[in-house]
Amino acid sequence: MTTVEEAEKIILAQLKDYGTEAVPFELSLGRVLAEDIKADRDLPPFNRVTMDGIAIAYKVIEQGITTFKIKATQAAGDEPVSIDTADECIEIMTGAALSPTIDTIIRYEDLEIINGEAKLIVPEIKKGQNIHLKGKDKTKGDIVAAKDQLVTLAIISLAASVGKAQLLVKKLPRVMIISSGDELVDVADIPTDYQIRRSNNYTIKAVLTQHSLNADMLHIPDDVEVTRQQIQSCLQNYDVILLSGGISMGKFDYIPQALEDSQVQKLFHKVEQRPGKPFWFGRHNNGVLVFAFPGNPVATFMCLHRYFLLWLNATLGLPPKQPVYAMLDKDFTFMPQLKYFLQVKLNFNEKGSLMATPIEGNGSGDFANLADTDAFIELPAERNEFKQGEAHKVIQF
CATH class of the missing domain: 3.40.980.10 (MoaB/Mog-like domain)
Incomplete structure (x- = not known):
């Protein structure tokens, strides 16, 4: 044998x-990438606001100005609005693009807004706060997802964000x-x-x-x-x-x-x-x-x-999976000199250790027993007795 x-x-x-084939990106979940996905522009593609509030030029804080006239309100997707004077600000929403005249965002929680004016009510503001800078994540041409990996939900999101309507994947x-x-x-x-x-x-x-x-x-x-x-x-x-x-x-x-x-x-x-x-x-x-x-x-x-x-x-060219090991939570005996794939139920104990509880069925025809288990533990052929606390490789299903 x-x-x-x-x-x-x-x-x-x-x-x-x-070989390979191109598939719509939204149908590629679980397939294996056969190409690198690259950014078609900087990510983020502009200086992006990360908090609702007002946008100002930080230099005015150094000048002691703490009250600002709201010039305009800008939503995400709007063309950036500039400020013209030191005491102006733009009321701005998360996701909006910043004008080059602005470099700092102050949250609504740190403001008091009355009659078209925003007054600072916290003692400290940091230059550049609450801004996700252009190209901070990736620059144009950078690889955002490397080939030879499974397409996950995150990769589908990345593909959409860089305009990859079709993905080259490995044929099954x-x-x-x-x-x-x-x-x-x-x-x-x-x-x-x-x-x-x-x-x-x-x-x-x-x-x-x-x-x-x-x-x-x-x-x-x-x-x-x-x-x-x-x-x-x-x-x-x-x-x-x-x-x-x-x-x-x-x-x-x-x-x-x-x-x-x-x-x-x-x-x-x-x-x-x-x-x-x-x-x-x-x-x-x-x-x-x-x-x-x-x-x-x-x-x-x-x-x-x-x-x-x-x-x-x-x-499909995927890297070998790292083996998972679990400890038997009770003694077990198996007599024939064969490697035994014992059905087990996996659970973590209070110390965070992965434990395997043997669920003995009535042989390989007992398919109903599979419903009560979630893995096989691989017991070596050279032994007959296996003790509680021993760790062996498991195949999870």
Whole structure:
């Protein structure tokens, strides 16, 4: 069998650049930038008022003037209004642009305004206060968001502020999710006493949607020729195939043979882990990758997070995520010599430490148990007993 570390290394050796595409900036959330976003002008583009109040020339404060005649009122977006004499001021609003004749803003809270005059009622004013100076954040041509990072809400705001209506992002692989087996029926169908509804494919699709990847779905019945035809069609039209179930040694598990007949090279089959021991991974000579997960829901869910999402981030050029560790909040024993991905509930204790509470289910088919957990904790294969307070890496979902 392949170790977890070996499986990860083999998968990460199969990275591919799928190119780039331009998308409307408002639809780019969660995509990966393929270009630097640069400021098209200084930010802020003018000396910007940050408080409602009055605008004055500070030199008059040094002359002892503390009462000012309000010449005009200026809102944000208005053309800047100048002052002509030392004792004049402009009543001004947050976001407005300043005239070159003005260099200091006094807040309403520090004033008394009566009959068109503003009187200073605080003892100290600082030159340049309450002004966001032109170019203070960025100057024209500066990079405001570097490529090879996820587009976040902040980056969408930046794109809008610099006029980037279209963003160049990295293309996502075309993904097909395949389920198989006559025992599986559609969600809307009424199963017999011996059937179950398909769920793994919808789970996979939902997880991928969280990563801005819209995958297609296909169900294949237990038929040798149909299985072969569908697999071969998908190999010609997709970049990645995610299979759930049908890869074991059962008499009606036709997918392994269909993959072999379609010249998909097996890179490994079976990993020293639980859940997900039967995990199969291969590559077609045209570059299409096949992740064949075990059919048990928890196994599919774990393998998707532990392997496929790791590969997806790497193939999109994102930097490796810093591992997160949590401490077991009670002793735990696991007997087989396999790396165990234990379902846990994460919480912070009163000291700020991240704690993992084991939530033991009834095996990899107990998908209902996932609703009570939010992570897997990765327990090493070399040991059987794990003590309270030990820290191990967690995969959050």
